[in-house]
Amino acid sequence: MNLEGRKVVVNKSVNELVEMLNKPEDYKNLMPESLQSFEVRDNGFKFSLKGMPEIALTIDEVSDKQIVLKSASSSLDFALTGAMNPVNENQTEVQLLFDGKFNPFIKMMVEKPLQNFINSLTDNIEKL
Template sequence: MNLESPKISVDKSPEDVFNFLADIKNFESLMPENISKFEVISEDKFLFALKGMPEIILKKKEVIPPNKIVLGAAGGKIDFSLIANITEVNSDSSEVKLDFTGDFNPMMAMMIKSPISKFIETLASSIPKAI
């Protein structure tokens, strides 16, 4: 399953956006209002839970400054990635698009497609306000 957020314009350089997203504690400020738990486990790993959903641990898997950060599931039964793609518009602005990829059975994919789509859209749209 592959899902994409809309491209979000940010009035910051790609380096500024990258540095913000590379610091995982900043993800707390991007989370939706229905977050019930957020905890930084280490400098490259955090745990979060949304109301009515199981806890999810994300770990920084790949970092390509200043254009890409890949967060992946750390443990658990489900393997997925959340990829932040940062594109330079000019020296003072950039665009960010979040991609979610995961290998799910059809039943699971049908159940989680809508909540995951809303989740990555919320994360992406929160970036300009949070930086």
């Protein structure tokens, strides 16, 4: 299952974004208003939103092109990638890409809430 957020331009350089997104605690500021809990863990974080199960993510890859967050749970196989493309020295285009390997039943249940989550994250990234 692949989902995409819209492309947004952030008023930060790629280096500023990489520095920020390499710190698990900085992801709390990007979470939707429905955030119920947020806990920083080794190289990642765990959070829960109203009406959704708890999700644990690890920061898997950080470069000047992308940030990849992967599921810390062996029962859920997915990655959330933030693709970054410099517009100029003070602006960066960002797009969130979700890639999950789910069975059809799970996909049906999670597709809409996940798209809403990605849209909310995109809105919050745009405000940076």
